[in-house]
Amino acid sequence: MNAALAFCAAVAIFGAVCGGAGWYTRALSVTPLVFLGRVSYSLYLWHYPLFYTIGRKDPDWPVAVRILVGVGGALLVSTASYYFIEQPFCAGRIARARSRRGMRATLRSG
Numbered sequence: 001m002n003a004a005l006a007f008c009a010a011v012a013i014f015g016a017v018c019g020g021a022g023w024y025t026r027a028l029s030v031t032p033l034v035f036l037g038r039v040s041y042s043l044y045l046w047h048y049p050l051f052y053t054i055g056r057k058d059p060d061w062p063v064a065v066r067i068l069v070g071v072g073g074a075l076l077v078s079t080a081s082y083y084f085i086e087q088p089f090c091a092g093r094i095a096r097a098r099s100r101r102g103m104r105a106t107l108r109s110g
Contacts, residue, residue: 042078042086050074 015024027033036043051070058066 039075039078039082042081043074046077046081047074050077 015022016028047070050073051066054061054066054070054073061069
């Protein structure tokens with residue numbers, strides 16, 4: 001089963017990379033999938049703590065409600081994390097702000 005799943009994943013990746021402008025590439029270029037691809041790392045980081053917290057805090061909620069709240073919350077938090085933490089960090093704005101603060105502290109102390 002694991003080998004079949006790995007083979008299917010390899011075929012999907014190969015089709016996306018080498019497929020050209022076929023139906024498969026167009027299907028993966030749909031806006032919601034592109035958005036999920038952009039926030040996927042943040043979603044990966046945030047989904048487990050949110051689902052864990054929801055399961056511990058409100059175990060009496062129906063499973064469907066916990067899943068909907070967890071997925072919605074994970075998408076919301078991961079989107080905010082992507083735009084307010086990940087993007088500024090990648091653009092160097094956080095590092096520049098830290099270096100400016102360090103320079104100001106050095107100038108004040110000297």
